[in-house]
Amino acid sequence: MSRMDVNRFGEMEVFVRVVEMGGFSAAARSCRLTPSAVSKLIARLEARLGARLINRSTRKLELTPEGCAFYERSTRILADLDEAERNASSGxxxxxxxxxxxxxxxxxxxxxxxxxxxxxxxxxxxxxxxxxxxxxxxxxxxxxxxxxxxxxxxxxxxxxxxxxxxxxxxxxxxxxxxxxxxxxxxxxxxxxxxxxxxxxxxxxxxxxxxxxxxxxxxxxxxxxxxxxxxxxxxxxxxxxxxxxxxxxxxxxxxxxxxxxxxxxxxxxxxxxxxxxxxxxxxxxxxxxxxxxxxxxxxxxx
The missing domain is CATH 3.40.190.290 (D-Maltodextrin-Binding Protein; domain 2)
Incomplete structure (x- = not known):
């Protein structure tokens, strides 16, 4: 699958929302998705990157070192994207x-x-x-x-x-x-x-x-x-x-x-x-x- 076929910004947004809201269910409600869809999206992201980002347990989610690094870069990229869109906006x-x-x-x-x-x-x-x-x-x-x-x-x-x-x-x-x-x-x-x-x-x-x-x-x-x-x-x-x-x-x-x-x-x-x-x-x-x-x-x- 080429990069053009993947909504990388969409994946980043969902991943960041999962981290910041502390779980798949809360992130799913915020993104208007089902918990299952969020879980599958994170699994696809990890498979594409070839690295585990989140250690899952029944009680909490814990970021791996790779997950921490990806979260920090994702937040910066999404902030840059928001700024670019604001600057280009007609308003x-x-x-x-x-x-x-x-x-x-x-x-x-x-x-x-x-x-x-x-x-x-x-x-x-x-x-x-x-x-x-x-x-x-x-x-x-x-x-x-x-x-x-x-x-x-x-x-x-x-x-x-x-x-x-x-x-x-x-x-x-x-x-x-x-x-x-x-x-x-x-x-x-x-x-x-x-x-x-x-x-x-x-x-x-x-x-x-x-x-x-x-x-x-x-x-x-x-x-x-x-x-x-x-x-x-x-x-x-x-x-x-x-x-x-x-x-x-x-x-x-x-x-x-x-x-x-x-x-x-x-x-x-x-x-x-x-x-x-x-x-x-x-x-x-x-x-x-x-x-x-x-x-x-x-x-x-």
Missing amino acids: EKPAGRIRLNTNASFATHILAPLVPEFLAKYPDITLDIVQTDAVIDLLAEHTDVAIRAGPLKSSTLVARKLGATRMTIVASPDYLGRFGEPKTVAELENHNRIGFCYIRTVEGWPLVHEGQTVMLPITGNIQVSDGEGMRQLALAGTGLARLAAFTVREDIRAGRLMPIMEDRNPGDLEEVHAVYLGQGGPLPARVRALLDFLAEHARVR
């Missing part, structure tokens, strides 16, 4: 380590200001934040939650929407002072347009031209791997950038960046979701706490 206080994968823009403009409040609310949680705009495999990367911007592909992941943000083309006053502000699609083609160096769901910039939405290819002389890097290049006057509104709202308000071609903006939105592996059963309390907190506080617009 347990959120605690433990969360690995969160997010793009740099969300991390900088949405997540970072919220982290102190989240950790103050859940002091027993530790956050590992990994920043990348690349789409990762959550299972392979041992990731609990990932932030995804844009259309979601069909997958086994569960998603919670955090909001949607308008896309806008921006440039620095310095850049516009040197190269002028484009007013038409034709003029825009002559400007340096910063792009991403990885495959995007939508390649190019959608713009309204003569009542139709056209796609303008990205033909600039620089590409970056994340939206925050693109924002920094735009601030430095390197070229034009098309970015999520929440990442440049403060820059526009402060005059560091200027929105351009707004009359040609189709008003398309980029949705932001928190995705996670949630098909296999109840979520750990720590992960559920993070998802609920993001849904309440991380309002992307």
Whole structure:
């Protein structure tokens, strides 16, 4: 008989109950078994271990040296099991380590200001934040939650929407002072347009031209791997950038960046979701706490 065929924890629980209650009959009542079933279970356990654990007599039970050692280890193992189940329980206080994968823009403009409040609310949680705009495999990367911007592909992941943000083309006053502000699609083609160096769901910039939405290819002389890097290049006057509104709202308000071609903006939105592996059963309390907190506080617009 393989170990998979034996309920070893069940045997330990009954054995410990026999020892602590001083007899088969009392243990049987506590476990809702018959005395005969308890006696047979202990006999099977001893046969499987190849050692006598209890010396039986008509008056009392006495543990053998092997029984004493097995009792001590069994109580520790059962206590560890109880603790593991409490920690994994959906009703347990959120605690433990969360690995969160997010793009740099969300991390900088949405997540970072919220982290102190989240950790103050859940002091027993530790956050590992990994920043990348690349789409990762959550299972392979041992990731609990990932932030995804844009259309979601069909997958086994569960998603919670955090909001949607308008896309806008921006440039620095310095850049516009040197190269002028484009007013038409034709003029825009002559400007340096910063792009991403990885495959995007939508390649190019959608713009309204003569009542139709056209796609303008990205033909600039620089590409970056994340939206925050693109924002920094735009601030430095390197070229034009098309970015999520929440990442440049403060820059526009402060005059560091200027929105351009707004009359040609189709008003398309980029949705932001928190995705996670949630098909296999109840979520750990720590992960559920993070998802609920993001849904309440991380309002992307």
